[in-house]
Amino acid sequence: MSGARKHRSVGGTGNLAVLKPFSLHNAAPSAWRLQPGHGYMLFAALVLFVLVGEVQAAPARPSIIATMWKWTPFLLQGFAFNILISFVSIIIGTMAGAALGLGQISVSRPIRAVSWTVTQFFRNAPWLVLLFYCIFLIPFEFELFGVTIPFPAWIKAVIGLSLPVMANFSEIVRGAVQSIPDGQWEAAESLAYTRRQTLWLIVLPQCIKRMLPPWMNLYAVLTMATPLVSIVGVGEGMTTTGEILAAENRSDLLIPFYMYLLCLFFIYCYPIARWTISLERKFAVKI
Amino acid sequence: MAESDWTPDQPMVSAKDVHKSFGALEVLKGISLDVMKGECICIIGPSGSGKSTFIRCINALNPINSGSILVEGQEVNDPQLDKLELRKKVGMVFQQYNLFPHKTALQNIMMAPIKVLKEDRDEVEQRARHLVKKVRLDGKEDSYPGELSGGQQQRVAIARSLAMRPDVMLFDEVTAALDPETVKEVLLTIRELAEEGMTCILVTHEMGFAREVANHVYFTDRGVIVEHGPPKTFFTEAEDPRTREFLSQIL
Incomplete structure (x- = not known):
């Protein structure tokens, strides 16, 4: 587009x-578009680093490949946590962002102003800073009607990631609504639809198609940002890799293991990116 | 004048000294005209003369700055105006059709009566299918706007407006974006409507249509009505030099 x-x-x-x-x-x-070739290049780099490491490794130590194989279940467990965090964050962020985006096109000036400010603030704040704020400002447990609800770090991290997702999705909603031609609004107006009916029956259904590719793009960006939560001590893929390396205490494993994690991210995000592209193409031709 | 005071022997649409500006640009400089029930009037004139702006004022898509527009006795230039009530009485068809692309032709027609007028679904569907036949689009009920030609889309748009059972229909250069061969079928639909007694107000460049169908033709230039009359005399005995020049260019 x-x-x-x-x-x-x-x-x-x-x-x-x-x-x-x-x-x-x-x-x-x-x-530049993501091609399968990029994946092959990444995989080739992984193989190269492993081989170089194998050659350099001291003969008495277990091979790098064997070590990687040994730790794979643990690493995948950590990576699964990245995916879980990305799921919960995109759900919370999308719901909050939809409300905020609709606020940005509200007829009420104060609602518009507040929604715009909130959107701009969270969209332009560094993700890591937001994450730190959430980790240190949200208490580790809540007292609600006498019941103590624990608030573990990973939930706080999810909230921290949801905030920029919310703000970005708010802009996606606003942009999609404003991209609908004025003629649609006028036609609806002249047929005596109320503003609310026009929005929900006519404008928003047309927006969903337009919002889907940028939303999926946002999800891919979010997934790639999930390793940030390792900084606040959440046991996701990045943390797990660090723990593995600490346990093994071998400098030749450093690059192969981080490369391994990178490949996992690629394998997960690549199909999403391809799908986004194909949707963009499909919709671009239709509209 | 309250709505209840209106009787069919009074003008259905009555504009008096309508002024409208966009910022510093005054587009309408005192337009007055009356349209009786069952009449078909055509507004012609060079582009930029304010004719489209005027027709959009009739259903309050454009608010006016001063003057008065009465639709069945209801004042359009009134801050208390119930726009929804006005628009239930006034149908409008646009140059760019503006069909809802995510709905089929039939759904486009049925949606407003069901959602806005809260009418019974089955009854609306019956009426919608009848309207599809009336605009000669049998078999296209389940087509999406993107699958229809411009002329077909425009006829769906007319049917969509008619489904609201309006008292007045506004046509804003509805054939201007169409291929010459599809213009005919759209004009035929409008002509039938006019002959059935629908009150029609058209902004158009189709002089042939204006000559044959209109009861009255208005020529606007630079925000005022320069000349008007029944088509018989208007096209042959125009007096104002601006009208003559325009007609000589277009005929």
């Missing part, structure tokens, strides 16, 4: 606009 816009703006930089025959190939964003 941004590529198409760039394409169009070429005419506006001083050159006279010329009507050229429409070509789907030119209009499609031609920027």
